[in-house]
Amino acid sequence: MRYLITEGFLKYIICLLGITIFLLNGNGISFADKVKIDYDNGFFHQDDEEDYDESEGDDDDGEDDDESHNAGRNCLTSDCHSNGNEHHFSVGGTIYTDADGTARRTGAEIKVIDATGTTTILRSDGLGNFYSEKTLNAPFIISALYGGREVKMPIPAPDGGCNAESCHVIGVAGRVFISTNDLDLTGTVTEAASGRVSSEISYNGDIKSILDAKCIICHSSGGIKSDVPLTTYTEVTDPRLVIPGSADSLLLKRVDKNSSIGTMWKYLNSRSDYKKMKKWIVKYNAQEFSSGQVSSVGEAISAARVSLRQNGSVRYKAVTDAEGTFVMKSVKAGEYILKISKKGYKTYKQSYQMNQSNVIPLEITIKKK
Ligand code: HEC
DSSP: OOOOHHHHHHHTTOHHHHHHHHHHHHHSSSOOOOOOOGGGGSSSSOOOGGGTTSSSOOOTOOOOOOOOOTTTTTSOOOOOOOSSSSSOSSEEEOOOTTTTOOOBBBBOEEEEOOOOOOEEEOOOOOTTEEEESOOOOOSEEEEEEETTTTEEEOBBBBBBBTTTOSSTTTTTTTTBOOOOOOOEEEEEEEESGGGGGSSOIIIIIIIHHHHHHHTTSSSSSTTTTTTSSSSSSHTTHHHOOOOOOOOTTTTHHTTTTTTTTTTTHHOOOHHHHHOOOOOOHHTTTTTTSHHHHHHSOOOOOOOOEEEEEEETTEEEEEOOOSSEEEEEEEESSSEEEEEETTTBBBBBBEEEOOOOOOOOOOEEOBBBB
């Protein structure tokens, strides 16, 4: 039962959707199924999983046995803890401390919400394993918490065995890990080119910043949907995605909450952003620049105040330099509100999930008042 994750998946995880689902399902938590933690076994093995084979008392022979074993294996297959076997697992996996799976994360809290809305809290044991023998129904909404850092699956898991669907294997979604590294967050702040020019909607002036904030985390290299990148004008206006002038454009339908294929709406999650995208494609024929607008990126904004807030208070702050660049040192993973303010400009705010690895520099444009 290998519960694996790549950096791609981590990016994937940070999506607001996960949070939304969570809020919707978070009621009525019952701490029903606490799995015993075996701290005696709390060392981290680095060897292959075969080393944990059933040499000593094991689960398969039906003896009560607090020790878990076989970290990293899919334990929900027929030969182990599947239906029919005595210790049948409905959910099980392994949590690591890094993407390479160097060490297992003991004591992480895994929250599983099943299809009926039942919440189950599990804890990873000395081998990083967690499991439940309770009857739970897929799909599952799963998150893992350790030391205030939370890793969430943005979409429901179709199966309780983390690599049962070849999901968390290296190269796909990779190992699930919670590291305790704090990483630097860097970025640049520039002036949005369109704000001063006209009310026209253009890729450069309006659409790019929406996609950068909400989509490219998955739709760029390293992201889970890197085969459909949305980072440049050429990529976004691929004829398959955008037909200038047509509301039937795939890009638009995928973010339309009333469309049967509108599964990307949850990431966009804004009526006004949707309207902008629609106007851009239908009325402005998906133009790259507004008329009269120069094809350069907006000017760098110096001395803008950048902050990351949680629960209304500032946790990290920085000021942009002459190049519009800022650096925030050693930011803890987690959810923040990113706020940028500068006199004469509209205050910029967006939710931001600090990642545990591979933090992409932010590129933010702000508009003149
Ligand atoms: C959490 C990761 C994630 C985010 C964030 C995300 N997408 Fe996707 N996107 C996917 C995945 C996975 C698929 C393929 C599965 C599907 O179609 O639902 C997909 C499919 C698409 C497709 C169809 C691609 C094709 O070739 O058919 C479009 C268009 C798209 N997304 C646009 C967007 C837009 C626009 C946003 C931002 C508002 C966005 N996505 C945000 C993961 C994401």
